[in-house]
Amino acid sequence: MTTRSSRPETSEALRLHQSRDEFRAKNHEDSSGDEKPAVAPCWCISKGMAGMNSQTSGLARAVGFDFEFKDTVMKFPWNCLPVGWVPRSKDVLRDSRVLNGEPPRLVISCGRHGIIPALYLKKKLGKSVFTVHIQDPKMDTSGFDLVVIPKHDDTRGPNVYLTMGALHYVSPEKLSEAARSPEAAALTSGRKTTVAVLLGGKNGYYSFSQADVDHLVAKLKRVTAGGDVHLAILKSRRTPDEVAKRFEAEFADDHFVWNGEGENPYFSALATADYLIVTGDSVSMVTEATANGRPVFVHHLTETRPARRFRRFHEMFEEAGITRPFHGDLADWTYTPPNDTPTVAKLIRERMGIE
Numbered sequence: 001m002t003t004r005s006s007r008p009e010t011s012e013a014l015r016l017h018q019s020r021d022e023f024r025a026k027n028h029e030d031s032s033g034d035e036k037p038a039v040a041p042c043w044c045i046s047k048g049m050a051g052m053n054s055q056t057s058g059l060a061r062a063v064g065f066d067f068e069f070k071d072t073v074m075k076f077p078w079n080c081l082p083v084g085w086v087p088r089s090k091d092v093l094r095d096s097r098v099l100n101g102e103p104p105r106l107v108i109s110c111g112r113h114g115i116i117p118a119l120y121l122k123k124k125l126g127k128s129v130f131t132v133h134i135q136d137p138k139m140d141t142s143g144f145d146l147v148v149i150p151k152h153d154d155t156r157g158p159n160v161y162l163t164m165g166a167l168h169y170v171s172p173e174k175l176s177e178a179a180r181s182p183e184a185a186a187l188t189s190g191r192k193t194t195v196a197v198l199l200g201g202k203n204g205y206y207s208f209s210q211a212d213v214d215h216l217v218a219k220l221k222r223v224t225a226g227g228d229v230h231l232a233i234l235k236s237r238r239t240p241d242e243v244a245k246r247f248e249a250e251f252a253d254d255h256f257v258w259n260g261e262g263e264n265p266y267f268s269a270l271a272t273a274d275y276l277i278v279t280g281d282s283v284s285m286v287t288e289a290t291a292n293g294r295p296v297f298v299h300h301l302t303e304t305r306p307a308r309r310f311r312r313f314h315e316m317f318e319e320a321g322i323t324r325p326f327h328g329d330l331a332d333w334t335y336t337p338p339n340d341t342p343t344v345a346k347l348i349r350e351r352m353g354i355e
Helices: 020-027 050-063 112-128 172-179 182-187 210-224 241-251 266-272 283-289 308-319 341-352
Strands: 042-046 067-071 106-110 130-134 146-150 160-163 193-198 229-234 275-279 296-299 323-325
Touching: 042 050, 042 112, 050 067, 050 106, 050 130, 050 283, 050 341, 106 112, 112 130, 130 341, 146 341, 160 341, 172 182, 172 266, 182 266, 193 266, 193 283, 210 229, 210 241, 210 296, 229 241, 229 266, 275 283, 283 296, 283 308, 308 323
Parallel strands: 042 067, 042 106, 106 130, 130 146, 146 160, 193 229, 193 275, 275 296, 296 323
Antiparallel strands: none
16 A cells, blocks of 8 residues: 655665565566566656656666657546546547557656556556656556655655655766767866856746846856856756846856757766756756766745645755755855666666566
């Protein structure tokens, strides 16, 4: 029985209560022989948002599977109902054809719109597919083989693994490669301190109001007032055009402001920045910003409705000494970058019998 706790745990991630052998006996064909199952493609199923794609593809890469994105959106009225009430059918999707093709061996779903397609595939394919869901499904988790949930969410269960922040694939190797790229050279300026500014945007909980923009601009000008700091400002797909234009107008003459053209220097910014300032509207973006172990400051946006999960996430990272709120000053501290992706990938491979 899946339960929902009243507050997130901050101890080590939950150990799954089923052993590898127990899990196989219940969910998979007999694997006592020496022959390992063939590795077939992985489907990464979600609404297709950047943060979700980053998590699903990052985990697929860590497992060692080729993957294909499958963007799924539920149609009316199913998109308005609690997900537990929605039939496990592809007919609830706006375009069910997205699930056509060679059946996958591994399904990694993320977010509300990825739940039903994953459960439908599990119902259809049974033991021949291993299903992993990322993020709190807010329902009974027993329909999945594994559910990966950040500690700041509430759902708990015997097949639930808790993570510190979001899964990602910002590995040391990826950062090392990004640090040598042409984009990395464009972000830095001589001996000046490089500060990466990662801009998110509006979502269901936050606006990116004029006041939010004014406060961030003022604090960045305070940071750069001494002339020894070089900003590398990067927008995301969710950044409103008027916000991006404002930062370009304020800082493009003396700093790097990415206008969306050419190669996205996101990973180069993570690799080369001495400090990072991130808007607090994305768990994925904040978690990825910590991958290099550099000081990460969070600029909190105005809530349009209570963002309790986001607040718990930020409180957890602050209490762990990973991030700090951005008040217009820089400071140095150290921490161990959170990255549960390799551990979760190893668990999946063991459970699938390919480790």
